[in-house]
Amino acid sequence: MAEKKYVVHTVVISGFFLGVALFAYLLVSHHMSMSNQVMHSRDSLLSNGLSVLDRIKPVGKLAMELPTEVAVINASISTGTLTRDGAQVFDQSCAACHASGIAGAPKLGDQVQWKTRFAKGTKVLYVNALNGISSSTGVMPAKGGNASLSDAEVKAAVDYIVAKTKTN
């Protein structure tokens, strides 16, 4: 009787372990193949016939060319009559404020005062010298207040300021 019980217990217990082992095996193998299945169904869901490269290409393109108006302004800055050189223009029309640095004008040769202005880029300086600029520090009149200057002359004066200050 006792022996029979023993056999029954053994069968039940080993059956149980076999069951667990089978379950574990099925679980693991199911999960092992899962990633492939997911990839597969994802691919077919997303692709609609497009390749991966087609799908990840940028939506739009950024045009880095200057708009035509700006290009025209730049062109007009670089043309124009140049009857006086930068130093002459500076002495005549800019020195009143920029030689000594009066009324908030950054002083010729003072690298500290010009540093943040140079950082804006020379093109911005041209435009501000041509059109004028004012801030809490003071007012810079358009073309230094001398309307008879050509754009090229003002530009040359700015170049002169930049060169003089940088090599100071």
Ligand code: HEC
């Ligand atoms: C009446 C005084 C005055 C005259 C004349 C003058 N400037 Fe200025 N300029 C200033 C002042 C003030 C500033 C600072 C303005 C500001 O920061 O808003 C300035 C700033 C500038 C700047 C820096 C602009 C920027 O974007 O930071 C440039 C470049 C410049 N002047 C060029 C010239 C040139 C070139 C001439 C001569 C053709 C000239 N200036 C004549 C007063 C003058």
